[in-house]
Amino acid sequence: xxxxxxxxxxxxxxxxxxxxxxxxxxxxxxxxxxxxxxxxxxxxxxxxxxxxxxxxxxxxxxxxxxxxxxxxxxxxxxxxxxxxxxxxxxxxxxxxxxxxxxxxxxxxxx
Amino acid sequence: xxxxxxxxxxxxxxxxxxxxxxxxxxxxxxxxxxxxxxxxxxxxxxxxxxxxxxxxxxxxxxxxxxxxxxxxxxxxxxxxxxxxxxxxxxxxxxxxxxxxxxxxxxxxxxxxxxxxxxxxxxxxxxxxxxxxxxxxxxxx
Ligand SMILES: Nc1ncnc2c1ncn2[C@@H]1O[C@H](COP(=O)(O)OP(=O)(O)OP(=O)(O)O)[C@@H](O)[C@H]1O
Ligand SMILES: [Mg+2]
Numbered sequence: 001x002x003x004x005x006x007x008x009x010x011x012x013x014x015x016x017x018x019x020x021x022x023x024x025x026x027x028x029x030x031x032x033x034x035x036x037x038x039x040x041x042x043x044x045x046x047x048x049x050x051x052x053x054x055x056x057x058x059x060x061x062x063x064x065x066x067x068x069x070x071x072x073x074x075x076x077x078x079x080x081x082x083x084x085x086x087x088x089x090x091x092x093x094x095x096x097x098x099x100x101x102x103x104x105x106x107x108x109x110x
Numbered sequence: 111x112x113x114x115x116x117x118x119x120x121x122x123x124x125x126x127x128x129x130x131x132x133x134x135x136x137x138x139x140x141x142x143x144x145x146x147x148x149x150x151x152x153x154x155x156x157x158x159x160x161x162x163x164x165x166x167x168x169x170x171x172x173x174x175x176x177x178x179x180x181x182x183x184x185x186x187x188x189x190x191x192x193x194x195x196x197x198x199x200x201x202x203x204x205x206x207x208x209x210x211x212x213x214x215x216x217x218x219x220x221x222x223x224x225x226x227x228x229x230x231x232x233x234x235x236x237x238x239x240x241x242x243x244x245x246x247x248x249x250x
Contacts, residue, residue, distance in 0.1 A: 035216035
């Protein structure tokens with residue numbers, strides 16, 4: 001499923017604007033320890049994290065994750081959003097918990 | 111191809127820029143994506159270590175058709191016990207960077223796992239030089 005389609009299923013907002021390419025979500029990975037995520041998250045996963053600082057963009061792009069999903073309506077730094085737009089990384093903001101996001105993903109066949 | 115990057119001290123704002131830039135160059139060169147990821151993740155871990163543990167430094171990258179060699183040099187405190195530092199979960203990261211999600215103690219073990227060669231040359235009070243090699247043509 002495309003990242004933008006999944007955002008719509010979540011009733012969530014894509015903070016980084018219209019995605020420039022068709023980024024496909026092939027799984028979900030939840031985690032907040034950055035080097036753990038870098039070594040364990042499979043490529044093309046959507047990454048659910050509570051971190052909102054600049055470095056999440058580098059982690060997502062270096063690990064080839066398909067998008068970053070910030071749960072529970074946590075506010076994302078403006079600088080992070082701008083960096084993500086520059087790096088062509090999608091950030092989605094959802095009001096749901098990580099658990100709810102994952103169960104919707106499961107229902108969507110992700 | 112030879113590349114050189116400065117790594118600013120204690121400033122996580124631009125941490126990862128060098129690794130991201132090298133990753134893009136490897137993609138352009140048409141290197142196998144799986145190897146690009148290994149090289150980029152490893153360089154990122156070493157770069158972050160230089161920022162949060164090593165007072166910054168610089169990165170030198172040498173890319174040839176069959177391998178990439180990355181050297182990250184810092185003028186930090188050095189690593190007193192490399193065996194301990196290589197253990198998964200061992201970390202002396204500050205509370206401040208832990209709150210940002212660093213400090214799992216997984217960086218060096220990740221580099222070890224992802225590279226064909228890892229050399230750590232460290233002197234207490236002088237600094238640390240981490241050299242990582244990823245071979246492109248290795249057939250399993
Ligand atoms: N360049 C360095 N200079 C001084 N000490 C270092 C350096 N790199 C690593 N260390 C020491 O080795 C420990 C382990 O490093 P490692 O990268 O595995 O974990 P970490 O950086 O603490 O956490 P993580 O990488 O998971 O965010 C560090 O906590 C630190 O004590
Ligand atoms: Mg580290």
